[in-house]
Amino acid sequence: MRRAAAIVLVAASACGPPDHFPHELVSFVDHPANPVFTGGPAGDWDTEMRERGFILRDEHGYRLWYTASCCGVRPLRLGHARSKDGISWVRDPEPLVDDLWIEDVMVVRHDGEYIMVAEGAGHRSHWLTSPDGLAWTAHGRIEIRLRGGAPIPSAPYGTPTLFRAHGLWYLFYEILDDGIWLATSTDLGTFTNVSDLPVLPVGPGEHDAIQVALNQVIEHEGVYYAYYNGLGRRPEWTINIARSTDLVHWRKYDGNPVLPAALRRTSGHVVRDGRGYRLYTTAGRVDVHLPAP
Numbered sequence: 696m697r698r699a700a701a702i703v704l705v706a707a708s709a710c711g712p713p714d715h716f717p718h719e720l721v722s723f724v725d726h727p728a729n730p731v732f733t734g735g736p737a738g739d740w741d742t743e744m745r746e747r748g749f750i751l752r753d754e755h756g757y758r759l760w761y762t763a764s765c766c767g768v769r770p771l772r773l774g775h776a777r778s779k780d781g782i783s784w785v786r787d788p789e790p791l792v793d794d795l796w797i798e799d800v801m802v803v804r805h806d807g808e809y810i811m812v813a814e815g816a817g818h819r820s821h822w823l824t825s826p827d828g829l830a831w832t833a834h835g836r837i838e839i840r841l842r843g844g845a846p847i848p849s850a851p852y853g854t855p856t857l858f859r860a861h862g863l864w865y866l867f868y869e870i871l872d873d874g875i876w877l878a879t880s881t882d883l884g885t886f887t888n889v890s891d892l893p894v895l896p897v898g899p900g901e902h903d904a905i906q907v908a909l910n911q912v913i914e915h916e917g918v919y920y921a922y923y924n925g926l927g928r929r930p931e932w933t934i935n936i937a938r939s940t941d942l943v944h945w946r947k948y949d950g951n952p953v954l955p956a957a958l959r960r961t962s963g964h965v966v967r968d969g970r971g972y973r974l975y976t977t978a979g980r981v982d983v984h985l986p987a988p
Contacts, residue, residue: 716948720920721936723974723984732759732776732784732981740765740790741774747799747910747962748977757781758828762798770796781968781983792831803857810857818851820868838885839878854908865942872906877943895937895945902927902952903935911964924961931956934963
C-alpha cells in the first residue's frame with residue numbers, strides 16, 4: 696500500500712449480490728496476547744516489519760511469511776516463522792530470500808506447491824514458487840494485459856492476491872491503491888483483465904473513500920468474500936469486507952470496517968483454526984482477532 700496521487704477512473708457497473716455477511720466473517724475480538732509476533736531485536740535483519748504478511752495453516756500448525764528490513768536499509772527481505780497454536784511463534788533466524796525485493800506477500804498452496812505473489816522493485820507485482828515454502832524460485836514480474844491484449848499501462852501495480860476457481864487463476868491487484876482490478880489466467884503465465892475498470896472501486900464509505908487494496912479472497916458456503924484495506928479521509932487504514940457470487944461483481948458490507956479504525960490494524964486475512972475463522976492483521980506486527988461470541 697502507498698499513499699499516492701489519485702488516478703481518476705470510473706468503476707465497472709455491477710448489480711451487487713444480496714447483502715448477507717455471516718457473523719463469523721465480520722465479528723471478532725482482540726486477543727489479550729496481542730501482538731503475537733513483531734520484528735526482531737535491534738540490529739537483526741527483520742527489525743522493521745512491513746505490510747502484508749500472510750499466514751497458512753496445515754497439518755503441522757501455522758506458517759507465517761513476512762517481509763522486513765533493518766535500520767531503513769533496503770531491499771525488503773522475506774522471513775518465515777512457525778507456530779503450533781497461531782499465538783506463540785518461532786522465527787527462522789535468517790531470511791529465506793535476501794537478494795530480491797519482496798514486499799506485501801500472499802501465499803497459496805496448490806497441487807502440493809506453494810505459490811507466492813508479492814510486490815517487488817518499483818511496486819510491480821512478481822511471483823515465486825516453492826516445494827516446501829522455504830526454498831523459493833523467482834519467475835519475474837506478473838504479466839497483465841488489457842482485455843484487448845495490450846499490456847496494461849506502465850504504473851505501479853501491487854498488493855497482488857491469487858484465488859483459484861473454475862479451473863482459472865484469479866488475480867486481484869491495485870494500481871496506486873485507486874481501485875482493485877481483476878485478471879485471469881489458465882497457467883499463471885499471462886493474466887488478462889476481466890474488465891479494464893476496477894471491479895472493487897473506492898468508496899462510497901468514509902472508511903475507504905480514498906484508497907483500497909485487497910488482501911484475501913475466500914469461499915464460504917458457496918459465496919466469495921474479500922478482505923481489503925481501505926483508507927478514508929481519516930489517516931487510518933481500515934479492514935473491510937465485500938461479497939460476491941461470481942468474483943466479478945462485489946457488494947461491500949454496510950457495517951465496514953470490520954475492526955475499529957482506532958486499533959490501527961491492517962493487512963487482514965482470515966485463517967481456519969479447526970473450529971472457525973481467526974482474523975490476523977499483519978502490517979508492521981501480527982495480531983490475532985478471535986470470533987466474537
